[in-house]
Amino acid sequence: MTCDEVFRRVDAFIDDELDADLARAIRDHVSVCRVCRRRVEEREALSRLLRSAPYYPAPSGLHARVSARAARAASMHRMLTWAAAAVLVLSLGGGVVFVRSGATRQDTIVANLVDSHVRSLMADHVFDVQSTDQHTVKPWFLGKLDFAPPVVDPAAAGFPLVGGRLDYVGGRPAAALVYERRKHIINVFVTPAETKTDASPAVESLRGFHVHHWIRNGMSFWAVSDLNDAELTEFVGLVQAAP
């Protein structure tokens, strides 16, 4: 191994992030090369120095303050849940028991997504952030969501990104990315997936809308549009293939 190759891996080496073969090659090189040994030692010393710095101590009472706020938030949440349940029971006249299977939950999500899609068009609330620039749309979601939705812009293929907004999928906050194809709006809803396993697109249709659902890199995607299925499939392929 050359000095250059060692230099490129020296951080991964001291952090124990190299596989055994590479680590051995570096150890061999370092045992005969003074310059590289110095590099390794310097970084190891830096690490020790940084580790010797104690934690900034949390202010006294932080634990108590946080616990108290969490308890307040929990009781508020419970109250709202009970209130919602009470309204539901009243409106059903009582006595009806709701049992949801996994399959109907999926159906409910699809129906809700189509509703969200239609509402976004009707209420003229397609965007919270209107921009054709993915570098504007992506940071806009920072802090509004506890995940970073991947934002791609297949404008070159005729599906320009036109904006984004906050929405909900299955009761959880979601990023809605808005694309356009000849005046047809495509909403792509993104939430963290419940499973780590990728899933290829599955298509459902409801009231004239197509809904494509797929999972990639821990994110769950739903593309909803009234666009014809061939073009929507092409769009989904482009979004899905993006790095």
Place this chain on the structure above:
Amino acid sequence: MALRAFEETVLPHLDAAFNYARWLTRSDAEAEDVVQDACVRAMRFISSFRDGDARAWFFTIVRNTWYTRAARRAGTAEAGVMDRARMDPPDEGPDPEAQLLQQHTVARVRSAIDELPPDFREVLVLREIEGMSYKEIAAVLRVPIGTVMSRLARARERLLIALKPAPMELLR
């Protein structure tokens, strides 16, 4: 239920989260605000946390909270460029002379890290102080592992230059 899940998932990492926020914000008061806001959010999203690395999950929320607050102020200052009072040296250790040296060294290292851009600061804190693996850091920062590696390499390079004489001498 949510409160119990919150207490089991988030509270054990509160001190670490404060330390991380303190490094990001460079201010005690600001760090506490960030941690408190992050806790409120964590509470709200606790049902979306699946089994996994609770610390990385909570750190991501702390980080997003800080970015939101910094962005809100972006009219006046860039994220992380807000200058704050420097941290007082810690007050522990038995031998007064060794203690003084220790304080001097720690203060010097801290101020050198504080001078780095936030991207570099946090990767150093997550790696060296939290002892996270590249994979865990990548999960917190939501960047590829390769980015973690190159950012860490550049951060160390910058810090080594800032800390002249070399850290080996400082350690002695």
